[in-house]
Amino acid sequence: MRTLVENLFALQKLMLQPDPSSPERQARIDELRKLAPAPVLTHFDRLVTRGRKSVALVRHGVCTECHIRVPVGTLASLITPHDVYLCDSCSCYLLLPSDEVSATLNPPKDPPVVRRTRAKKSPPAVVPAAPAADL
16 A cells, blocks of 8 residues: 555656646656545545645655644554545645655664652650649
C-alpha cells in the first residue's frame, strides 16, 4: 500500500507543476493514474478539483496539509502500512516519508533526567508539658 500512496504523491507533484502539457509529463501522469484503483483515484481527483493537495506528508506526527496531530495509532500503522490512511481532519491521504520511519523506529535517546530532591524537614521539637498547679 505504501507504493500506492507514493505513486499518488508523485502524480500530485506532476499535476502541480506549472506546465503539465508536455507529452512526456502527460504520459507519466497517465501511467501513474492507471496504477491507482478507481475509488482511490476518485477521492484524489475530488480533492484536486477543489484546489487542494490530496496527499500529505506526516512530519513529526503532524499532517503537513492541515497541521493537526495524527493519532498515535494511525502513525504506528503508517510505519508498516497494510491499508491506505486518511487524515481525520483534512481527508488527505497520509504518507510517512522514509526518513520519518527511521526516526520513529529509532528515536534519539535523551540523557537521564537528574531530579533534585528537597531536604526533608526535621519534626518539630516536643516540649514537655509543665505540670498543672492545683488551685
